[in-house]
Amino acid sequence: MSSRTKNGTRPAPEPTNNVLTLDGATQRARIDPTLTVEDVVKQLCSNLKIPDSPSNYALRDHTGELVTNENLRRKIQHKVDLKLVHAPAREARDIAAELQHKDDRDLRLMVFSLQKYMKEEQFVSEFLNHNGLSELINVIDTASGNTLAYALTSLQNLMELDYGWSTLDDKFILRVVKILSSPQQPINVCRPATAILKKLVEADPASTPGVVAGSSRQQNPLPGSVFIYGFGVVFEQMRKEKSFLETVVNRLGSAETAMAQHSMMLINSLLAHASDERWDEFIGELERYNVRRAVVRLMSLHELEDLTSCILDFQANIVRVTHRKKTTPVDPEMDPSHEKSLQVIWSASKLRPEIDENNQMLKWRKLGFETEDIPYEFRDVGVLGLECLRRFIESDPDFSMLIIEQLSRPVEKRWQIARASNEVVELLSEHWAIFAPGYSTSTTFQPFFLDFQRVHSQATRFFLRMWAESGAATEDFTRVAALVRSQVKVALRSENVRQWHEVEADFNCEYQKVRDRQMEELELEDDLLSKVPVRNLRAKLYKESYEFVRQQRIQCLIQGAWFVNAIPSSTPRELIRRPARPWRFMRLDNGLKYLHYVDSAVKFPVRSGLEDLPDRIDVSMISEVATGTCCAPPGVVRDTDVLSTSQPSPLSFSLLSAHEGSMADQIAPDQSRWADWTDGLNMLRRDGGHVASKETAGFVHALTEIGLKIKLLDLSGEMVEIPNSLPAGPPPPSTDYYFSDI
Structure with missing residues (x-):
């Protein structure tokens, strides 16, 4: 199966492969790597005098993998034993x-x-x-x-x-x-x-x-x-x-x-x-x-x-x-579940509606709402706020006594329980960055977030206690809310390593201690940032920053990078060997469907495009991007001192399939490249990924804060007061008007 060049000289000898035939005999053959698999099978059938059509046969390696035009050259170079078998068809x-x-x-x-x-x-x-x-x-x-x-x-x-x-x-x-x-x-x-x-x-x-979303084909x-x-x-x-x-x-x-x-x-x-x-x-x-x-x-x-x-x-x-719950309006007239929750809340209060001095119904205002318009009261917290208020009330068996006791106080001194509950929902949403669907940059476990309503109940009780201990009145609501915001950050810090009893202890702090710490924080912060319009602006910028970083990560994948072919940490030490090709270059195609790669003994300049990258991994098959899973092979010339054969590298990651195990085990040359690829691949996944690195989360946060400060430069430079809300002006007296171009 060898050949001569045009000038009659023999080329360099090709590697010799063992080919197991259908009858169990082994034949040694030099296979020209420039041939197609179809031509190789034809020559084998001819040499072995097989009368059947060559189209009925194919080649497989010792593991059963089908030999194709894409992997034939690699198997020849590695001298892999081949089998002549029936064709897949x-x-x-x-x-x-x-x-x-x-x-x-x-x-x-x-x-x-x-x-x-x-x-x-x-x-x-x-x-x-x-x-x-x-x-x-x-x-x-x-x-x-x-x-x-x-x-x-x-x-x-x-x-x-x-x-x-x-x-x-x-x-x-x-x-x-x-x-x-x-x-x-x-x-x-x-x-x-x-x-x-x-x-x-x-x-x-x-x-x-x-x-494209929204097209007719969809x-x-x-x-x-x-x-x-x-x-x-x-x-x-x-x-x-x-x-x-x-x-x-x-x-x-x-x-x-x-x-x-x-x-x-x-x-x-x-x-x-x-x-x-x-x-x-x-x-x-x-x-x-x-x-x-x-x-x-x-x-x-x-x-x-x-x-x-x-x-x-x-x-x-x-x-x-x-x-989604936070942005779903509360509408008791259209949704029976909303009406049922409101009935549970009202029944727990054991109150009766009354008529106030203006001859208007006095019902929900008794619970601390500002108006009787329930959809309006939950406009900023939606169904999430309704569920949290119901859970808070159901978790307190003395709620009705608490309400009755509050109603005996002057109006300006009463606890605004419902309003406080909604404000705590906003504070917790801000703390856990519940800004937009599909945008989450948490890189650690958040067990307290998964118990949102329980945290809400604790924080709401803390809000009411701070109100009482500080002797607050209605006009002090914003001041107490700022105090609670400060304590939320303290109580929920490092939640991946803290226990629930520690959170409870933080929410049981005395007023003076909380106030003293808050005053220290205020020296370093600008109260402007706590305003509702600024918080809404931050939410919008957060979404834009996340999308910007996502596109940047994907561009890094399209550009490509070199990695070390790693060894899974579960591999027994006696089986660890230095691979013949310890380096791998990977690049994502422009269609975002495949990771193309090549393994090599040394790094070499990879041309743009995919011509130098014969192998590929289907991105849709990646069910998980696991990190810290593998070790560096021994004796590899490396770009970093982090790599070690004794323990998993912090710069390692594995591309896992739902049923085939690991499709790739790699070690990045540095922390930046590791963050680019782990987060970029996660953001590509069809079932919704997550951010794995603090670098990416930090970039999103930094871009958000920088954008926020740029937007506020004109205002904060002049110390302009930003109101919490803007009243709507009167409607135009007629339709005889137009919008100016200025």
């Missing part, structure tokens, strides 16, 4: 036929092999053409144990492609839901079943590649498209199996880390894609099963890094949930 025809006339004794072995073949597009195309998918679905409908696990994994691998599974119907989805609803199912069944549901949730029309996918499912389709089947969501949440407490991890990933996907029509129902059901408490327990119990990324994703999703 031929295997597909045979397996599809055998599934139709399956023998139970051979079924398990058949679907076991099918798992591997389903990753190969050449196999999949022929398998689908011969009705293989329908037969595979029949196996999933009837099988159990390992056979069911292999069949589900085969389908999961098929669903990594963007075609071929658009015929999955509601009956099949319900079957997968029922599989996951059984608490006795083993991990090898739950893992692929969870991944299948997750894929269906994410396959909504809006996820169609190349679709509502009407092309015929044969797999992007026809989404949250609504899956949730309809979830509703038929009442125990499904409860079982999934309960699995978060499983001793099997992998079981908890996959359940967490499914919950995150559902949260990220919940549709408007079913949002309230789904979130309400999830909250009833105490999913937040289960995740907080995971924060303290998990020992592996595998769950860290999933927990941070969950936090980011709860930021979205919280923001």
Whole structure:
């Protein structure tokens, strides 16, 4: 299989590969790396005098991986042993036929092999053409144990492609839901079943590649498209199996880390894609099963890094949930649940409506609202404020006595309980940056945030106690609110390492101690920044800053970078070896779909484009970007002293697939490159990622604060007073007017 050059001289000898033939014999062959796989197979068939058509054969390596034009050169250079086998198309025809006339004794072995073949597009195309998918679905409908696990994994691998599974119907989805609803199912069944549901949730029309949000294709996918499912389709089947969501949440407490991890990933996907029509129902059901408490327990119990990324994703999703509740108007006339909450609040007060001196109804003002207009009172805190007020009142058995005692005081001295509750919601939202959906920069666990209502109750009690101890009156409301804001920062500091009793202790501080500390802080701060319009401006700038940093991170990925090929920290020390190609250059394509890369023994100048990068990783297959997971290989010339073979590098990260484990283990040359890539890859993920580095979070914060100060320069330079609100002027007397261009 070697050749001569045009001038008759022999080229440098190619590496020799062992080729195992169909009859079990081993042949040694020099394979020209410039040939295509098709030409190599033709020459092998000719040399071995195989009468059958060469198109019926293919090459695989010793691990079973199919040899393609993309990886042929690498396998030749590494002298990998090859096997001459039946072509994927031929295997597909045979397996599809055998599934139709399956023998139970051979079924398990058949679907076991099918798992591997389903990753190969050449196999999949022929398998689908011969009705293989329908037969595979029949196996999933009837099988159990390992056979069911292999069949589900085969389908999961098929669903990594963007075609071929658009015929999955509601009956099949319900079957997968029922599989996951059984608490006795083993991990090898739950893992692929969870991944299948997750894929269906994410396959909504809006996820169609190349679709612009709002276009007609978004509502009407092309015929044969797999992007026809989404949250609504899956949730309809979830509703038929009442125990499904409860079982999934309960699995978060499983001793099997992998079981908890996959359940967490499914919950995150559902949260990220919940549709408007079913949002309230789904979130309400999830909250009833105490999913937040289960995740907080995971924060303290998990020992592996595998769950860290999933927990941070969950936090980011709860930021979205919280923001949506905060921006959903309270409308008791249109929403029965709002009316019910208001009835609970009023009943707990044990008060009766009255008529005031102006002959107007006096009801909600007795609870500390400023008016009787409930939608207006909750305009800034929405449903979140209503839920927090209800929880605060229900958690205090003496609430009615407290209200009656307050009503005996002069009006200006009464506690404005409802107003204080809403102000605390605003303060906590500011503290946890509940500014906009999808924008979360927390890099650490936030267990207190996940218990938002409990923190709210503590902070509201603190607000009322500060009001009483300071002898405040109505005009002092803003002053007391500033005091509470100061204490919130103290009580909720470093929440990833503090205990709940420490938070309670901070909210039980004496007034004078809190006031003295606040006065020290005020010397360093500008009271202007606490004004409501300034807080709203900061929220807008925060969103813009986040998006700017996100685009910058993605541009870093498109530019590309060199990394060290790392060794997973779980690798036994006796198996650690210096890799032949310890360096890897990775670059994201302009379509944001693939990470292209090349492994090399030394760094070299990589040209722009993708010509120098023969291998690639599908970004859609990255389910998690785990950090601090691997060590540096021994004997590698490196750019940093941080790398060590004895412990995981803080600059390491792994790209994990939901079912294939790690697809890449890398070590960045420096902290900046590590932050660029870990956060950039997280921000690309379809199921919603999170920020992993303090650098990115710091950039977003710094840009926000700089932008805020620039916006305020004109005002603060003149010391102009900014009001908390602007009164609306009278409407124009007629429509006979126009807007000036000046």
